[in-house]
Amino acid sequence: MPRRRSTLALAISAAVAASLALSACGSGGGGARTEGGKTVITFWQQKFEDYQQAWFKKQVDAFNASQDKVKVDYQVQPADTWAQKLKAAQAAGKAPDVQTTSYGNIPAAVTNGELAELDGLLPASAFDDIKDNVKSFVTFNGKRYAYPMLVEPSTVLYYRTDLAAAAGLDPKNPPKSWDELVQWSTKLTTPKVKGMTIASAAPDLAWSSWGLQYNACGHLPIADDWSKANATDPCYEKLLQLYKTLYQGGLMPKTPKVGYADGASYGQGEVAMMAGGSWVVGQLKAEFPNMISKTAVAPFPSIDGDQTKTTATLGGWTLTVDAKSKAKQQAAQFVQWLLAGDPAIMADFFKTSGFSKYTVRTSVDQALAGNPDASSDPFMKTISTKVVPYGKQEPAYPYDIALAFGTAVESAMKGTASIPDALKKADEKINDVIKKQSLAGTQPRR
Template identity: 55%
Template structure:
C-alpha cells in the first residue's frame, strides 16, 4: 500500500464524489482516461541504447497488462531534442506525468517547483534501499524527488593487460606519479601510454571526480557565494594533464570525444580514462576483439595513491513525477512497480547492460553479484566495490562554472602558466556568480 499525502487523498475523495464523467473530462481538471476507464499516465523517456529502448517498451507493456487503474503512454524522445521539447510542453501546461531525469537536474528542478516529493507517493521502504552515497543525489531536505534507475561512473581506468605485462608492469597505477611513469614506459611502437579528455567541453565534466580527489571539493562550494578556482591544490591536477600532453604520452588531437573510447578500442593507446559505458562500446565491436580480450579496468589513480578518495562522479538516470501532474498517483505507482519492487526485473536489466551500468539499490547490487553472469564478469566487482562507493555526485551548479574551470585546465594542458590560467577561471566564475545570481543558492558541502 503506497503512502499518500492528505492532498491526494482529498483529491481522490472529491473525484469519486463528482463521478466518473469528470475524471475523463479535461475541462474538469482531472487526468484523461482511456475508453475502459483507466487513467492515462504520460511517460517520456530520453532515447538511450537500443537494449534500453527494448527494456522500457517491454516493461510498459507488462505494467499496462497488470494494472486495473492506469495506462502508461510511452514516448521516446531523442536526446538532441529533449530539452526543447520538454520546455515547450511545460510552457504549454502539458508536461509528462513521469519522465527520465538525470541526477544533475534533480535539485535545480526541485528548486523551481517542478518535481513531486515521492515520499508522499511511494512506500517508505523503497527509499531505505537506495545506496547511502546515492541517496543525497535525489534528496532535498526530507523529500526525495527522483527514484534512481542506474549510475554510471564517469571515470574508470581501462588498460591493456597484455601491453602492461609486456612492459614489465605488474599492476595498474594507483597514483598520478605512477600513471605518468607507466604512460612513459608504455609509449612505444606506435602505441601511446594514456588517453584522457583534452577539450574544455569534455574536461568540464570528466574531471569533476579528480577535482574532488585533489582538493576535496569543486571550484564553486558551499552556498555558491565565492569561487575557489585558485585553490593551490588544483595545480597538481593541471600538472597531470600538462605532463601527459606536453610529453606526448597521449593523443595530440581530440579525434574522439571523452565519451568515445575508440582510441583504446583501436589499439592506439595502452590505457584510457573513460566512463563505464565504454565496456559496452568495446565489447560490441567485432574489429576490437583482440583489445576486448585483453581489456581490464581499475579505479582511476588518486593524486596520492589513496584508493578511498573519489576519482569519479556518478552520472545516471532517475524517474521523476511532475509536481503539477493530474495523474501523480498512477505515475508514482509506475515508478514503484518498475524501480522499487521486483528485484529480478532490475537484475535482468543490469545483466543486459553488460555490467556497464550499475544499480542504485543495495538489494539489487547484492542480488546481481550472486548471478552466474556477474560472477564471470572481470569488471563488475571492481567497479561496484572500488569505484561506485567512493564516487561523488555531479555538481548542480550551472555548466558555465564547469566550463570556465575546464578552460583553465585545457590552457594549462596546452602549455599555459597554470596559476595564471586558474586566475582567469576565478574571474570568470565570479562573473557567473554575479550575472546568474548564484550567491546563496547552493546547499553547502
C-alpha cells in the same frame, strides 16, 4: 551508443542547472486520462540506446498486463528535441505524468515547481534500499523528488594487460597514484602506441575532471554556498601538473581523433591506457569485442594512492512524477514497480546493458551477486565495488563555471599559460559568473 547518451546527460544537466537562479515557471502538468475503466498515465522516456527502448517497452507491457486499474502509455521522445517538447507540453497542460530525468536537472525542476514530492507516494522502505552515496542525488531541501535508476561513473582506468606485461609491468597491480600513472604511461609509450589518453579539450575537461578535482582538493573550485571562486587553492596545481606531464611528455595523443566520451582510440589500439566513463564498457563490447580479453579496469589513480578517495563523479537517470499530474499515486505506483520493486527487474536491465551501467539499490546488488553473467563479467565487480561507492554527484552549478576550470586545465597542459596564471584566470572567470548570474546562496540544499 552509451557514450552519446552519457555525454548528452552531462551537457543537459549543466545547461539546465544554470536556470536555478531564474524565477520559477511551474509546470502545466498532468496527462492522465480514463480509458476502459483504467487510469492511463503517460510516460515519456528520452531516447537512449536501442536496447533501452526495447527494455522499457517490455517492462511497460509487463506492468500493464499485471494491473487492473492502471495503464501506462509509453512514449519515446528524441533526445535532441526533448527539452523543447517537454517545455511545450508543460505550457499546454499536457506534461507527462512520469518522465526520465537526469540527476543534474532535479534541482532546477524542483525550483521551477515541476516535480512532485515522492515522500508519501512511495514507501520509506523504497528509499532505504538506495545506496548511501546516491540518496542525496534525488533529495532537495530534505525531500525526495525522484527515484534513481542507475549511475555511470565518469572516470575509470582501462588498460591493456598484454601491453603491460610486455613492458615488464604487473597487470594485476595497476597504478594507484598519479606518480605511478605517469610511470606506467612512460613505460607503455612506444613509437606506435601512446601510454595514456585522457581529455585534452576544455569542453571535455570541464566535466570529466570533476572527480579528480575532488581528489586533488576535496572540493570543487567554488565555495559550497556558491558565493566565491576557490580555483586558486594550491592543491589544484598538482592536478594541472598531472595533465601537463601527460600531454607535454608525449605520453598521450596531442591531437586525439575522438573526444573523452568515446573509447575508439583505445578500442583501435592507439593507446595502452584510457581514462573513460563506465559507458565505454558497452562500446568496447559492441564495437571492439576482441579487446575485451586483453582489457582490465581499475579505479582511476588517486593523488596519493588512496583508492577510497573520489576520482569519479556519478551521472545517471531517474524517474520523476509531474507536480501537476492528476494521477500522482498511479504514476508513483508505476515508478515503484519498475525501479523500486522486484530486484530482478532492474537486474535484468543491467544485464541487458552489458553491465555498462550500475545499480543504485542494495537489493539489486544482491540479486546480481547470484547472477552468473554478472559474477563472470570482467569489469562489473571492479567498477561496482571499487569506483561507484566512492563517487560523488555531478555538481549542479552552471556549466560556465565548469568550463572556466576546464579551460584552465587545457591552457596549462598545452603551455599557453603557466599553472598559477591559468588557475588565477579561472578564479576570476568563476567570480564573474557568480556575480552576473547572482549565484551566491542559490546552491541546492540536499
